[in-house]
Amino acid sequence: MDIPVVRNILEANEKMADQLRELFSRHAVLVLNLISSPGAGKTSLLERTLADLKNEFSMAVVEGDCQTDNDARRVAATGAKAVQVNTDGGCHLNSSMIQAAIQNFDLAATDILFVENVGNLVCPVEFDCGEDFKIALLSVPEGDDKPEKYPVLFEKSSAMVLNKSDLLPYVDFDVDRAKKFATHLNKDMPIFLTSCRTGEGLEGWYDWLRAAVRAKKSR
Amino acid sequence: MHEMAIASSLIEIIQEELAKHGATKLVSARVCHGKLTNIVPDALQFAFEVQTQETPLATATLEMMEIPVTVACGGCGKEFTPETPDLFYMPCPHCGREFAHEVLTGKELYLDHLEAE
Ligand SMILES: Nc1nc2c(ncn2[C@@H]2O[C@H](COP(=O)(O)OP(=O)(O)OP(=O)(O)O)[C@@H](O)[C@H]2O)c(=O)[nH]1
Ligand SMILES: [Mg+2]
Ligand SMILES: [Zn+2]
Numbered sequence: 028m029d030i031p032v033v034r035n036i037l038e039a040n041e042k043m044a045d046q047l048r049e050l051f052s053r054h055a056v057l058v059l060n061l062i063s064s065p066g067a068g069k070t071s072l073l074e075r076t077l078a079d080l081k082n083e084f085s086m087a088v089v090e091g092d093c094q095t096d097n098d099a100r101r102v103a104a105t106g107a108k109a110v111q112v113n114t115d116g117g118c119h120l121n122s123s124m125i126q127a128a129i130q131n132f133d134l135a136a137t138d139i140l141f142v143e144n145v146g147n148l149v150c151p152v153e154f155d156c157g158e159d160f161k162i163a164l165l166s167v168p169e170g171d172d173k174p175e176k177y178p179v180l181f182e183k184s185s186a187m188v189l190n191k192s193d194l195l196p197y198v199d200f201d202v203d204r205a206k207k208f209a210t211h212l213n214k215d216m217p218i219f220l221t222s223c224r225t226g227e228g229l230e231g232w233y234d235w236l237r238a239a240v241r242a243k244k245s246r
Numbered sequence: 247m248h249e250m251a252i253a254s255s256l257i258e259i260i261q262e263e264l265a266k267h268g269a270t271k272l273v274s275a276r277v278c279h280g281k282l283t284n285i286v287p288d289a290l291q292f293a294f295e296v297q298t299q300e301t302p303l304a305t306a307t308l309e310m311m312e313i314p315v316t317v318a319c320g321g322c323g324k325e326f327t328p329e330t331p332d333l334f335y336m337p338c339p340h341c342g343r344e345f346a347h348e349v350l351t352g353k354e355l356y357l358d359h360l361e362a363e
Contacts, residue, residue, distance in 0.1 A: 028267065028269060028361070028362055028363070029359070029360070029361055030263055030264075030267050030269070030359070030360040030361070030362055031358070031359055032259075032263050032357055032358065032359065032360060033356055033357070033358050034259050034263075034356055034357050035355065035356050036252055036255050036256050036259065036277065036355050036356060036357055037252070037255060037355060038255075038259070039255055039258070040255070117250075117251070118248055119248055119251070121251065149248070149284045150248035150284070152284060153248055153252075153283070153284055153285075153355075154248070154251070175334060178332075178333035178334065179282065179283075179284055179333070182333060208334060211333075211334050211345045211346060212333055212334070212345070212346075214346055
């Protein structure tokens with residue numbers, strides 16, 4: 028027999044992601060899904076942000092990695108609430124992992140929930156985690172052609188952080204080229220050139236966060 | 247890599263549909279995937295094979311159908327099918343604009359047809 032069906036294959040994940048988004052909205056929690064290749068500096072950016080904005084916001088982190096709770100321990104050292112999710116080889120987080128992890132948080136008392144996805148520029152993009160925004164991180168040693176090679180991430184992200192700016196003198200990274208291609212895909216995307224080592228450029232990122240929290244709370 | 251996770255969602259949906267229609271044996275399933283999704287068809291077929299081994303779905307074939315990209319031009323609004331669907335460079339045959347078009351098709355991922363017994 029022929030069975031015609033039109034069913035989105037990721038429907039289960041997307042349904043749960045929508046439920047999470049509703050829950051987060053009810054508590055006015057801003058949720059950001061950080062995506063980059065391994066080692067671009069997601070955890071370093073979180074360490075900085077959590078420490079510098081400690082007195083302004085109450086923040087929590089879900090850390091996704093294949094193995095170890097290293098990153099959760101690093102961010103917890105700033106005093107923020109953190110939960111580690113180990114995917115045991117899995118290349119991305121999904122909404123049921125987030126659902127399980129947030130049982131550890133008091134959402135009513137949280138302003139920002141950061142989700143640090145597994146280091147990977149491809150797979151995490153396909154799995155909605157209930158976030159408000161995806162944030163693409165790229166570090167300058169990786170090369171300025173990453174937005175060209177991995178366009179889907181940059182198209183779906185709401186902001187881009189170009190990290191490790193302190194290394195610009197040592198690598199051939201054309202900031203304008205990376206910016207140009209990212210904004211071809213996404214013309215109003217804010218781009219922050221940062222160094223988590225020196226602190227350069229972080230103020231711009233913090234201002235964006237402040238505005239996003241305000242917008243979320245006034246909805 | 248994420249094809250493993252996609253295959254397991256796919257298998258769940260297939261099993262649900264088979265049960266709903268009182269079928270027990272799957273002959274074939276067809277998946278439509280947009281050219282702009284990050285899906286590797288061979289990887290999904292491989293993942294499906296691995297995960298259906300020694301199950302009633304083991305002998306089924308998984309057919310992959312690619313959906314081409316169509317966009318509405320960001321300049322003149324006319325619809326066209328780019329020759330090379332590259333998110334950066336899709337020159338509009340009407341006005342020449344090269345990027346920032348609205349993607350109409352090419353991002354889908356769905357199961358569209360089952361043949362079962
Ligand atoms: N020079 C320099 N090094 C940095 C900067 N940001 C991070 N690093 C270093 O880069 C390495 C990786 O940083 P992490 O923050 O662990 O990167 P990550 O993206 O969280 O990595 P995974 O979670 O493993 O994917 C560490 O050795 C950091 O100290 C920066 O702005 N400049
Ligand atoms: Mg990390
Ligand atoms: Zn045109």
